[in-house]
Amino acid sequence: MNRAHEVYEGIYLIGGSDITHSADCSVYLVDCGKDTLVLIDSGAGPSYNLLVDNAGSLGFDLTNLKALILTHKHVDHIGGAAKFRKNYGCKVIAHELDAKGIEEGERFLTGAEAYGIILEPCPIDIKLNQPETRITFGKLEFNLIWTPGHTPGSISVVVDVKGKRVLFGQDIHGPLIPAWGADIEKYRESMKKLINQKADILCEGHFGVYQPADKVKKYIEGYLKQYSH
Ligand SMILES: [Zn+2]
Ligand SMILES: [Zn+2]
Numbered sequence: 001m002n003r004a005h006e007v008y009e010g011i012y013l014i015g016g017s018d019i020t021h022s023a024d025c026s027v028y029l030v031d032c033g034k035d036t037l038v039l040i041d042s043g044a045g046p047s048y049n050l051l052v053d054n055a056g057s058l059g060f061d062l063t064n065l066k067a068l069i070l071t072h073k074h075v076d077h078i079g080g081a082a083k084f085r086k087n088y089g090c091k092v093i094a095h096e097l098d099a100k101g102i103e104e105g106e107r108f109l110t111g112a113e114a115y116g117i118i119l120e121p122c123p124i125d126i127k128l129n130q131p132e133t134r135i136t137f138g139k140l141e142f143n144l145i146w147t148p149g150h151t152p153g154s155i156s157v158v159v160d161v162k163g164k165r166v167l168f169g170q171d172i173h174g175p176l177i178p179a180w181g182a183d184i185e186k187y188r189e190s191m192k193k194l195i196n197q198k199a200d201i202l203c204e205g206h207f208g209v210y211q212p213a214d215k216v217k218k219y220i221e222g223y224l225k226q227y228s229h
Contacts, residue, residue: 002019003019004055004057007209008164008166008209009161009162010032011029011030011031011161011166012028012060013027013203014029015027015043015047015054017206019054020043020051020054021046023043023046023075023076023079024044025041025205026170026203026205027039027042028041028168030140032140033138033139034138034139035138036137036138037060037064037065037066038065038069039067039068040068040071041069041077041078041205042068042070042078042079043079043080044075044079044080045079045117045119046079046117047080048080048083062088063088065088066090067090067093067137068090068091069144069155069157070093070124071154071156071157072098072150072151072153072154072170073094073106073109073153074151074171074180075117076115078094078102078119078122079120081102081120081122082120085122085123092125093125093135093144094124094126094128094153095155096129097152098152099127102122103121103123103124105119105121106119107119109151109180109181128146128153130146131145131146140160140161141159141160142157144156145157145158146190147191147194148187148190149186149187150174150175150176151181152183154170154171156169164200164201165197166199166200166201166203167194168203169202169203169204169205169220170205172204172220173205173207173223174187174226184227188224188228191220191224202215204219
């Protein structure tokens with residue numbers, strides 16, 4: 001197992017399939033300054049305690065957790081959400097088109113059935129419904145960009161940190177399963193939108209961190225090529 005670690009100034013990888021649980025997505029904790037922490041995705045659920053321990057071992061007090069941004073409704077990203085919200089009072093943010101699955105703990109479209117995980121329903125405090133929504137936490141402005149394709153309500157997160165643009169692109173690699181609500185045309189438009197962000201660092205949903213900017217662009221273009229007609 002790898003350990004939780006800082007991937008760039010104030011951005012920490014605290015969970016993932018080789019860090020906390022085989023079913024987990026990459027879980028990123030952002031130190032926004034001013035005693036404000038933001039979590040991007042929450043793992044599949046069984047790893048909740050380990051994620052809390054990892055944040056603690058890096059010196060963070062999760063009573064400062066102000067927000068949990070859920071990039072989309074798949075269980076590997078949302079399974080721990082209800083516990084974080086209940087125990088730390090953080091605001092849960094997700095796109096309205098993926099809200100139903102998260103709030104109802106739906107089993108099929110979230111992938112909970114396929115993963116064999118009991119999904120705890122989680123209320124969403126802020127439902128996004130715009131192409132882009134900017135929210136400031138601590139000293140950082142988060143741009144939440146609607147990037148449908150992998151799911152109807154997928155979002156990507158862009159934050160400028162100390163002169164570099166960081167993109168939390170999450171499941172750029174897909175898969176695109178129509179039965180789970182994926183849409184290849186929308187995915188392609190969304191990926192072009194992400195390339196236009198010209199990010200310096202990509203924090204991917206499962207496959208690690210990519211930099212500098214030309215590698216980020218190449219990574220996204222590679223999947224655009226894979227998911228073409
Ligand atoms: Zn995923
Ligand atoms: Zn996914």
